[in-house]
Amino acid sequence: MAEMATRYAPADFEERLYRQWENSGKFTAKIDSAKKPYTIVIPPPNVTGVLHMGHGLNNTIQDMLIRYHRMRGANVLWLPGTDHAGIATQNVVEKKLAQEGKKRQEIGRERFIEEAWKWKEEHGSTIVKQLRKLGSACDWTRERFTMDEGLSRAVREVFVRLYKKDLVYRGEYIINWCPRCGTALADEEAEHREIPGTFTWIRYPFAESRAGDPDGIVVATTRPETMLGDTAVAVHPQDERYAQFVGRELTLPLCNRTIPILADTMVDREFGTGAVKITPAHDPNDFQTGMRHNLPRVNVMHEDGSMNANAPEKYRGMDRFACRKAVLADLEADGFFIKQEKIQHSVGHCYRCDTIVEPYLSRQWFVRMAPLAEPAIRAAENGDVRFYIERWKKVYLNWMYNIRDWCISRQLWWGHQIPAWYAVSETDGRITEDTPIFAAHSAEEAQAEAIARFGARVVLRQDPDVLDTWFSAWLWPFSTLGWPEETPDLAYFYPTTVLVTDMGIIFFWVARMIMAGYFCMGEAPFRHVYINSTVMDAKGRKMSKSLNNGIDPLDVIREYGADALRFTMLAITPPGQNTLLSMEKFQIGSRFANKIWNASRYILSNVAPETDGLPALPPPARRSFEDRWILSRLQIVVRGIHEEMAEYRLNDAANNLAHFFRDDFCDWYIEFTKQRLYGDDAEQQADARSVLLYVLEASLRLLHPAMPFITEEIYQRIHSDGRSIMDAAYPEFAPELADADAENRMRIVQEIVSGVRNVRAEMRIPPEKALLIQVATDNAEVRDLARAMEKNISAQAKLSELILLPAGSARPKYAASIVGESWEVWVPLEGLIDIDAERARLSKEKLRLEAEMARVQAKLANTGFTANAPEEVIALEREKLASWESRLVRLDAGLRQIKA
């Protein structure tokens, strides 16, 4: 057995072990119809991404699940990959070009896409390398990319299918437009934030003034520049302030356009002046209002946010914010400006570049979501897809019930170009509302369809836009397994088992994957959805680049090791709640890892060479009570872990493992074995060694899913034949080792030992002083136990003697006095004496409960009551009775245990 370094130094072995695992093919899944598959697809990180703590947590959880189920005999596949991240990647490549003094528009689409691929080849694997540092047991042979050949084919296939079922359509609507990125955004991609703004009151004069008129109608807006696109003013139909003006016309200042006053219930009478300017081309509400009243739509902006030819000449070309100032100045000069107020209002920001988005009228592609949502709603309602924790189901359903159509076109170059071809007019090549469209897998296929329809070849032009990144991501669980091909992987590994992801993308991704799963595969893509905790900084703020409050997982790994990172994250992140993280927290994991290292070092330094290999336990008859105790504790922990893992309570599992290893195994059991190990009974020595090694080895296997590196490193030192802990079986509950008697005895011993230590500390008795210990008990068994444990009870004393006194001898709680050269210590053994009181308490409660039950039973037996009382009252009484029943069972169990 190789010597273990005195210091826990994860850097010495983590990378080596990962290479060992990967090179020996342990991560590679092989189809085996005799075994049950267990599949997880990774939430594909952006190719542009670098590992952050969210990934750290998310992937640790997935890895723990994968390793756990692998050790339990499942045929696991953890399928990794990356997302092409349309806007993010395009931005990165544009930035790179800018450094070379080039612009995307100058080099053209084809060259730009080449550049993007080049960038992807050079830098796109950063995050994938970083995932390896975490220890992620991904099957890298199956790594996918959302724009690789197969996935692109899946994207086209779905688009065509949706199109043929009329579930995808093109239409002119108000969408969120990012003027900086020059593209449409989905509703979910526009992040609304409260920011301070200015609310401007503007007077619109009547087109023809009549006697008694006020000098116009005052409207209020936060975006004055959009008035240039106003086509009406609306008031509430029941607003008597304005009723007389409905149907009249106003002159739009600065534009000299005449616009009507109309009545519409969308207006909130309480807000602003109660009169609203209507700008159908620049506001979603106004767009709807405009549809209802058949108003023209005047789009006054270019795609970059500058004013276009529909604005009066002097504003053309101005940026929207510059124009806002100019408009205000002109309104003031012309006497239309009334006043301004500061207000807080919610404004959409581009989720990629944080630019304020412009509600913008444009022609885009949409997916009709309601029909797709139906089976996905049912899946959550009937439990085909289960959320952990269940609260997320509500969040999911709430969104699904109110689902809106999904804008899927993006005015970008990097992504899947929309597989739709327009039969353009041969003369000018323009695309209009009426241009025939062919959705197809290729230009040839589109042409073939066109020929079928028109009887001749036509000029086809592919839609220049690309699809939303999520349009490929929503297919991820099956496209990565080969769909639309009927591959063996797809047949075997689909549907996947669990999806582990963040709360932030339930709508973006999880919901859509479930919909796509039903649409394409006819079933849910996963059975469980585990939403991991959101990692915040120590002050509860989101970790972000701008705040610079992030903690880099790689820094943590460098300082403490991957196992410390993993264990810490597992232990401190509760499911369903945010986690406040700071660098100090990683001491939780690093101290624990250090503990494991040192305990192992101690045990292995005491194990004789011939016991190398699988530890065999001493025969049951020879096991001491502390042997039986630690083996029993081990079983209880094992049983608990399986329960917790089944419920995705990984934090509980991690904490219970640490508690067992540190408190039970190290602080009590290992300390106890020193007496035997350094004694002269050879058999005792051997027995202690085997139990030590047995429990250590089992603990390593228990811990491996959480801390793969350190457990493997030590495991390979226990087993010198080079076998890997990854191939070992996960410990299962062994009822024959559970031992209530040993646990009870140990409680007594712990009581005595703690009592002695307590006295020693409280009374400031120096460690070198011997103790004379008096234990009050009239229990013969306890007496024997105490005598047997004398050396341990002495708790670091050089010499000790036990005096057992009858229980109930009147003495203060703790007492000590010098008797000759030694100290005499009095330990009252409170816990033991309390057993009588406890028994009395439980018995009393039982009597009370039984009386209550008798009363209710009598009530229920009374026909007068059952005939007349309302149904629910009777049900309630029955319910009470049932809960008492179970309480009684527990009481009895408690009483029985006390007797034992």
Added chain:
RNA sequence: GGGCGAUUAGCUCAGCUGGUUCAGAGCACCUGCCUUACAAGCAGGGGGUCACAGGUUCAAAUCCUGUAUCGCCCACCA
């Protein structure tokens, strides 16, 4: 505006279906110890009306109602 959470020790949080782990853990703090695995350690200790007010119950940190404060998500407040 709608929805969902949270409020327990100085800090971060456990406490699942009311009653044996019922007032807990870790960190911080205080005391003692470099005890032949570990000072990245060990042993011991102090510290809480379980946000507030009502209610249900034989019994409430736990269930119900209301209040307050904080947080998150969704939504078209011009």
